[in-house]
Amino acid sequence: MPTGTTDRRTTTRPALRRARRRDARAALLFLSPWLLGFAIFTAWPVLYSGYLSLTDYDVLNDPSFVGLDNYRELFEDPKVTLALRNTFFYVAVQVPLYVLVSLALALLLNTASRRSAGFFRTVFYLPNMTPPVAVGVLLLLVFNGQNGLINELLGAIGIDGPAWTTDPDWVKPAIILTSLWSTGSSVIILFAALRNVPQELYDAARVDGANAWQRLVRITVPMISPALFFVFVVNTIAAFQTFTEAYTAFFGSGNTTYSNDAALFYAIYLFQQAFEFLNMGYASAMAWVLFVIIMVITAIQLLVSRRLVYLEGDQ
Missing domain, CATH: 1.20.5 (Single alpha-helices involved in coiled-coils or other helix-helix interfaces)
Known part of the structure; x- marks a missing residue:
């Protein structure tokens, strides 16, 4: 050299x-x-x-170390069991429904012309600008069992609507339906993914005789699966932490009826322990348990995604 x-x-x-x-x-x-x-x-x-989380702390006095006592008490607390049951039910129903509604609206938006698509994107996203506290008040107004909008519409077609806000069996469905108010951000994400699906794939499928449902299942869903997975994971994490709307409607408004237990989500009980009862050590232990639950659920979703999510670099 x-x-x-x-x-x-x-x-x-x-x-x-x-x-x-x-x-x-x-x-x-x-x-x-x-x-x-x-x-x-x-x-x-x-x-x-x-x-x-390892101390007994009430904000007014210095923390005193108690080891794992908070965690032992947490697993023996029936209110924690109730809050976890309510939260898991909410997540199991709300997240798939939220993703399906978002996908349906994105598909509908994808059929619009380029000019009108811009207008409807704005329309779909505007509800996300509504403050969550206002959404909680809206829940009480729309789902009022006596003269709420939902029951008025059901009555118009001969259906006697339930007592959404006082019947424990209908409280969580009312909260879940209210959460669909803010699907706009997920709609925009999925709409952007739909725009990136190559049109040649649809043309080839039509030539092969595939109908609309087959094109949706065999082309659209696999091609936008990364965006679907992102929306699913993000909304799962958000659902586990749901708080404002339910708290405003059933706890922050002076509502003391028995329906409160049906709306007692984990984040609400955590907030009560921390800022109403000043059990900061206990609330911190609750926060760490929630963190672990979300981490485990997210890890499972990541493992499952290896089989279900299509990436362009995959062979």
């Missing part, structure tokens, strides 16, 4: 290393505001809540 080439490589490598270190320092400098905010407002509170 010529000597000149070796010398150039020898002098170039230190220069490259210096350039990379300089780029790394610049990147860290630009990232530092976010890193500082994450450390102060996310990482430290999470770690400190882990410590508090």
